[in-house]
Amino acid sequence: MNERKIPMQLIGLFDSPYVRRVAVSMRLQGFGFEHVALSVFRNQDEMRKLNPLVKVPMLVLDNGEKLIESSFILDYLDDIASAGKRLVPASGEERRRVLQQCAIALIGTEKAVQILYDTKLRPAEKTHAPWVERCKQQMHDAFGLMETQPASPVLSGAPITQADITSTVALAFAKYVHPAEFPAGCYPRLEQLSAFCEGLPAFIETPME
Numbered sequence: 001m002n003e004r005k006i007p008m009q010l011i012g013l014f015d016s017p018y019v020r021r022v023a024v025s026m027r028l029q030g031f032g033f034e035h036v037a038l039s040v041f042r043n044q045d046e047m048r049k050l051n052p053l054v055k056v057p058m059l060v061l062d063n064g065e066k067l068i069e070s071s072f073i074l075d076y077l078d079d080i081a082s083a084g085k086r087l088v089p090a091s092g093e094e095r096r097r098v099l100q101q102c103a104i105a106l107i108g109t110e111k112a113v114q115i116l117y118d119t120k121l122r123p124a125e126k127t128h129a130p131w132v133e134r135c136k137q138q139m140h141d142a143f144g145l146m147e148t149q150p151a152s153p154v155l156s157g158a159p160i161t162q163a164d165i166t167s168t169v170a171l172a173f174a175k176y177v178h179p180a181e182f183p184a185g186c187y188p189r190l191e192q193l194s195a196f197c198e199g200l201p202a203f204i205e206t207p208m209e
């Protein structure tokens with residue numbers, strides 16, 4: 001069992017897709033953690049004391065070591081996970097496939113975040129419409145590419161992978177922050193995967209809001 005005496009601390013809100021994918025993964029892998037629910041915007045000063053870079057997620061290990069960047073945090077967790085609990089296969093074609101699907105989902109996520117920051121954090125007159133349009137196009141291109149991937153094996157009973165988690169988290173986040181861009185049925189295969197994953201306890205226990 002991976003449960004530790006002093007729990008690891010996961011810093012950041014679950015409305016961050018990067019934090020949420022780490023939290024869901026930790027639950028699926030059986031790692032206990034204390035959730036430090038601080039916002040990079042509303043709790044900036046407090047956050048800076050924990051993480052001078054003011055970025056989330058941050059995972060504080062039980063020895064006090066601090067890890068940043070969701071992909072590298074997940075890589076560490078896979079490395080220490082017990083047998084059968086890895087979320088990215090250790091090697092080979094399957095590993096490459098899962099990581100590439102994560103990469104596409106992360107681009108969709110990144111573009112959704114950029115649109116949000118560019119339209120909500122700047123005064124309206126300082127928003128550059130062509131850049132926002134470009135990001136929207138790239139966001140949809142990424143989700144469109146995810147939609148064309150072969151159906152995930154998890155839907156036929158295979159173990160869940162990081163590709164399933166990151167794709168599901170990406171769609172939930174993008175829909176949440178840009179609802180008009182994602183009417184129901186616009187990415188039906190992805191929505192099917194998402195409905196399956198969001199029904200799992202690890203996702204239900206990690207709500208975005």
Ligand SMILES: N[C@@H](CCC(=O)N[C@@H](CS)C(=O)NCC(=O)O)C(=O)O
Nearest residue numbers: 016017018040055056057069070071
């Ligand atoms: N590539 C990073 C992205 C993390 C990220 O950008 N997190 C956002 C919250 S969704 C953040 O920290 N925003 C504050 C900022 O960029 O200053 C990862 O995967 O961990």
